[in-house]
Amino acid sequence: MSPETPAARDTPARPPCVLCFNASDPSGAGGLGADIGALASASCHVLPVTTSVWLRDTRQLHGHHALDAEWIDDQARAVLEDMPVAAIKVGFGGSPEGLSAIGSILSDYDDVPVVTYLPELAWLSDGEREAYLEACEELVLPQTDVLVGNHHTLARWLLRDWEDERAPGARDIARAAAAHGVSVTLVTGMVHDDGIDNYLASPEVVLAQARFERIEATFIGAGDTLSAALTALLAHGSDLSQAGAEALTYLDQTLANGFQPGMGHAVPDRLFWADDDTDNPNDTPEEP
Structure with a gap:
């Protein structure tokens, strides 16, 4: 049962509010910057809760500072007690203690759909990474x-003891996730000769899938973009299969329109649809 909330919760908010737990990324490539861009693109009001501060550019992550769990909890509960939340996205939680605070909030608001994105954590030490993954599990x-x-x-995380000669499929990963209570898993980046496959799958069935053409660029922020888009669609009330298909289509378009803002990797263009090829009204017209 969710905690008591203001009477205003009985009135649906438009646009829907989405609570995001993620790191502050000064490059704007991933973390809360990616969440805000993708969610705003889908007409959601973003409630960004900072879990960690990254020292990062478009080339690499140089360091991070995890916020105290109390700060994470206080940020989230301040907005949760004020506004109705239609969906929650969990990105990088900062630390095992941060994940503990997030888990407590999810438990208190268990009627709200939750999308969790696991980023690549190779930049953490082995001990830090194992502690983080254990807390996430x-x-x-x-x-x-x-x-x-x-x-x-x-x-690598959920199927550590995989011994089959074939690589695990999306439903294999979904079954492993289901053992921890996850209903559905969106698996990306399954590389094949003629493209990259992505699957939204339960242990029993594939709900949505998309094949992307290979792009000659390395992107950062793609996972946050996809998971934020999926969260936005769920917040708007889309059914899961439709939301998965539309989120994958959106990601494909953001990558196809991606750009390189600095000297490092490319970034998805989350507002690609806003590009206007028409003449700028402020331009001086040519003489007849």
Whole structure:
């Protein structure tokens, strides 16, 4: 049962409010910057809760500072007690303690759909990474409706003891996630000769899929973009299969229109649809 909330919760908000737990990324490529761009693109009002501060450019992540769990909890509860939330996205939680605070909030608002994205954590030390993943398994996954992640990242985490000669498929990963309480998993980046496959799958069935053409660029922020878009669509009330298909289409378009803002990797253009090829009204017209 969710905690008591103001009477205003009985009136649906437009646009829907989406609560995001993620890191502050000064490059704007990933983290809360990606969440805000993708969610705003889908006409959602974003409630960004900072879990960690990254020192990052478009080339690499140089360091991070995790916020205290109390700060994460206070940020989230301040807005949750003020505004109705239609969906929650969990990105990088900062630390195991941060994930504990997030898990407690998810438990209190268990009627709200939750999308959890697991980023690549290679930049953490082995000990830090294992502690983070253990906390995610125990505290966040049991309350997650949709888990999103790259095929390699999810398989290495959830199928550590995989011994089959074939690579695990999307439903294999979905079954492993379901053992921790996750209903559906969105697996991205399954590379084939003629493209990259992405699947929204339960242990029993594939709900949506999309094949992307290979792009000669390395992107950062794609996973946050996809998971935020999926969260937005769920917040608007789309059914899961439709939301998965539309979120994958959106990601494909953001990558196709991606750009390189600095000296490092490319970034998805989350507002690609706003580009206007018509003449700028402020331009001086040519003489007849």
